Amino acid sequence: MRAFSREALQHYMPVIQEEVSACLRQWLLVSGGGSCLLVYPEVKRLMFRIAMRILLGFRPSPTAGSDGEQHLMEAFEEMIRNLFSLPIDLPFSGLYKGLRARDVIHAKIEESIQAKLAGKEPPDGYKDALQLLMEHTQGNGEQLNMQELKESATELLFAGHETTASAATSLITFLGLHQDVLQKVRKELQEKGLLGHMSQEKHLEMELLEQLKYTGCVIKETLRLSPPVPGGFRVALKTFELNGYQIPKGWNVIYSICDTHDVAELFTNKDEFNPDRFMSPFPEDSSRFSFIPFGGGLRSCVGKEFAKILLKIFTVELARNCDWQLLNGPPTMKTGPTVYPEDNLPTKFTSFNGRV
Template identity: 70%
Template sequence: MSLYTLAVTWLCTFVLPVLLFLAAVKLWGVYTIRGLDGSCRCPLPPGTMGLPFIGETLQLILQRRKFLRMKRQKYGFIYKTHLFGNPTVRVMGAENVRQILLGEHKLVAAQWPASVRTILGSDTLSNVHGTQHRNRKKAVMRAFSRDALEHYIPVIQQEVRCAITDWLQRDSCVLVYPEMKRLMFRIAMRILLGFDPDQIKTDEQALVEAFEEMIKNLFSLPIDVPFSGFYRGLKARNFIHAKIEENIRKKIQDDDNENEPTHKDALQLLIENGRKSNEALSMQAMKESATELLFGGHETTASTATSLVMFLGINPEVVQRIREELTEKDVSSMDLPEKALTVELLEHLKYTGCVIKETLRLNPPVPGGFRVALKTFELNGYQIPKGWNVIYSICDTHDVADVFPSKEEFQPERFMAKGFEDSPRFNYIPFGGGARMCVGKEFAKVLLKIFLVELAQHCNWTLSNGPPTMKTGPTVYPVDNLPTKFTRYISN
């Protein structure tokens, strides 16, 4: 081999890759400060941007809470990073989050990562803006009115009782998290999308598995190649859409035949609202909206219900206080027709409601929300450049709130303390806030209260592995699925 050939080979093998890497790093450094507004005297927040192009996305996916905790300890309440293909500022703390949530349409706009927008759809409530968002939200809110919630209670009770009866009959431990996802999925399919019970039984296993796959890959690098997470998420989404389309066509056919349902579900109301406003939704938009309702209506409640079982398994004295309240409010005879559970009665279960609030404080199912800066603005002495993503953190905001003494302890009574209601509202934001506060907030409260009422009245339970390690992906869940032994509770 000639000396020339050796030199060329050495240059191509060693020197050229090094030069390309250094060039990439240099370009990355320029890219990460793009949009920096020279007219704003404030500096960028502290932080790091990670590897070229990948940023710190892989670290977040692999480490989740550990990564976020380390960042907060090192950089404080506002820091920069690079996630899901975009320069990002992560924000926590009541005052900082207040400016973000109340700055909708003025400072920021909702914008989820590209993978979420593609898989869930760009025409969903969480992704539309302006008049379209207001009209869509108004239609969905009708499905969560007080009157609608009253109609949902018997369906919720039926499904919860059926699940609890099954758990009590098992000799072995119940894996609570998968069971909760199935239970909440059935409830959401019936109440939010209007599926009948027989249809759910036929498609349940396949739909649950597809939903699992879709949710697992919601936050992924948006690279649509075979076997990538993004590809698997889209494939699962398409299967779900096909099943939902069958149900939508049946709804439209029933509507054309003037078969009026006894009570309208959220999807039915969306279809009707589109017709009345002369903005009829396309089939694709209806499928996307239905998928979003399913995601919001069952994934978050399954996470919180699992956390309830966990915290109450660790704190049996809290279960006893719930039972005392149920006895005081005469809920123990709710099987009788004249003693039917109502929204009004659920509202009177103050301590039970505080148990749910405390669970949401410690384990909010959704860790935060995504926005994009509409213009360069100042936040607590730092510059947030136009076009950068802004993530407001729910879990970190709860962690750093001074209004919660003994933060690590499970103390539902803290929400009953005199003067607590007067504390700054953005210290506690499990449902978000501002114009995009969770539309299903009241539905979730009713559903979780009914679950707690039924569970406390009929069950004792023991966590087989003790307190589990919790992860986020995309909602909070126990890594061991929370194996639990349920036994029948017999009151004295």
């Protein structure tokens, strides 16, 4: 998909860095005033802004939490809360609330689509993922109608911010609990010239991010222990047998990402947070079926490279700008529909002094 090609990802990177940096400055300002932050809702707001800009081409207000942005985010969360509702479309039912919230989102998305169809230039000088999707389908003679475009855009918005918010919150959790790992990340950043005042104004480049091997392993280990999506669905294309059980063609099959990671013989000391386990490559045929945070096969997550870049930029900016303390210690995790901390992860942030 062209929307997540290497060239497209390079265009997205300055926007991601800009949004993450601005968000962290705000967190430090709030914490400096003596307040703690509830990390999970704050990270969700950040990822929603990034998804709106990069995936759908919206230009949020410079002021985080502006009325229009807040209204759209509340509508999206209302839709997600009622994703699994009884099929009763009556006022005050979950289905009714979810459908009305979806209509609000679709109306906003339709505005963006109409602007693209009218040929208006993108405000940030780059084409967003929805624009690239539209061009790609038109070029292949598979032009989507308005309803299909709105549904595709809604799916992009969900996949592009709910899952990354879960993963970024888990990164803050694990790095906050394992200061030795955080220090190793900072040493790697120092070796690559990414620590210190002179480096703060420097735009991150794809080639440089690819050199941050240990930081990448921290992200992998976070996704191994706390995959944002606990499982997935597939349809059997033909009848097959698995462990003595026959699965008929056409049946829905549910697989668990969490359980796959838990039972994989590839990993030793599975409950430990140990990014070093990924520093030496595993046999390809083993890791293909043992480490599946983005699903697997032909239907694996189409935006996985976008997610990896986003999480790496987030980790770099977090590690070189902030120190933090988890006020309640290790959180209890819940799922609905993605993994998140039950207490929203109250945290106190302070500025990192730059010394490793």
